[in-house]
Amino acid sequence: MTGPRRSPRPGTGTWFLAVNPTAGRGRALEHAHRAAELLRTGGDDAVVLAAPDPAALVELVRDRLRASALTARALVVVGGDGMVHAGLGVLVELAGQGVAIPLGIVPSGSGNDLARHLGVPDRDPEAAAGRILRRLDEPVPRLLDVGRARFADGRTACFATALCAGFDAAVNERANRWRRPAGSAKYLGAVLVELLRLRTISYRLEVVDAAGAVREERREAMLLNVANTSSIGGGLRIVPDARHDDGLLELFSVAPMGRARFLRVFPTLFTGRHVGLDAVRIERVRSVAVDAADVTAYADGERLAPLPVRVDVLPSALRVLA
Known part of the structure; x- marks a missing residue:
């Protein structure tokens, strides 16, 4: 590019x-x-x-x-x-x-x-x-892929790490209002508060997979991210194997579960051990359209706009000195 x-x-x-x-x-x-x-x-x-x-x-x-x-x-x-x-x-x-x-x-x-x-x-x-x-x-x-989010009202935003559209977006909303603590501790605190409002979200997805095949599906999930790199929230390694230069994105979701199980699963996000759990789904995609009621998307920790959104990737969009 x-x-x-x-x-x-x-x-x-x-x-x-x-x-x-x-x-x-x-x-x-x-x-x-x-x-x-x-x-x-x-x-x-x-x-x-x-x-x-x-x-x-x-x-x-x-x-x-x-x-x-x-x-x-x-x-x-x-x-x-x-x-x-x-x-x-x-x-x-x-x-x-x-x-x-x-x-x-x-x-x-x-x-x-x-x-x-x-x-x-x-x-x-x-x-x-x-x-x-x-x-x-x-x-x-060294080149960096860039994620691109396009909303129904015509707004477009680019992101480096991940677009969040669920429980994690609500956590971002709360964490961004707090000055302290910093880093992952702030994110963890916001997670604990948002657990009291834990809900399952019904998503409507249109997925273009890595091979270019298109499918539509409905998915019940607590968390849903479209990731370009490996972590969010100050070190939550949601997609440990993500690459920033493969021309693809990672569709990450966690199926509905109770608070007690979520509290057991959450610490594994810091280590990447959640990848093998049956509730966790990770898929490499070229693009995905995401829609759900009453959900606002975040990316790179920044508030973007309400769903629906279509997310794709700009391969090798920038040179990165890192």
Whole structure:
């Protein structure tokens, strides 16, 4: 999708680092400046782009990347999966216009699931920036598939990790309202609260499987995800074997069960041992349309829109320096 791109000569490029300056009580902004210092060691410039409002930050990033399309080394997102989500949309949009700019990640958020999947050092901005520098000149670029969600009202959103449409989306809704605790502890706490409202959801699906065959089905489930990478919620390894560069997505669901059994099953999501359970279903797909009553979809931990949604994959959409 992105096509070849001529890299700036050594010492003539610019790294753009996008960050929410209020995230982590200023920790993300500190990490952005520490990473920028290391990225400048090769003679390039490094510019930190910051805005507390997500929409304003997206506009700022888009404008600066368009103006520096020929000299931009990469967009480095500093934060969690929400920051990745914001940067991803800009990069996919520019790639569709013939402007191919790589993605770098300095994890500094509460989830960091894409960074975890890609093996990016956590809470260490210099180590993450060093990884980015080493990947810049690798002979075989590493490519990232991107999930795409299209809603009935015409809205479209891209995601890196997974789209959630069920119990896990309700958990995201609650967890995002909490400032503490951080990471998987926050997600676990929200899970325990949402267990009191546990319900079975009746889904209507149209699935295009890995071979291209199309089928329609109804599925009763508690959780349903369309995943591009392996984990959600700060380390829940819902699809441990997911690949980010195979041109496919993973349709993951958990059949209805009582609270007591769910509490026994839930810890296995952190280790991947849930994969062999009879209640768990994982299938590689090219696309899937999902509909259910009173369900709002989330992706990369960000609220999107109510169902129905059609999800497909943009294969090898971006180069990732990770």
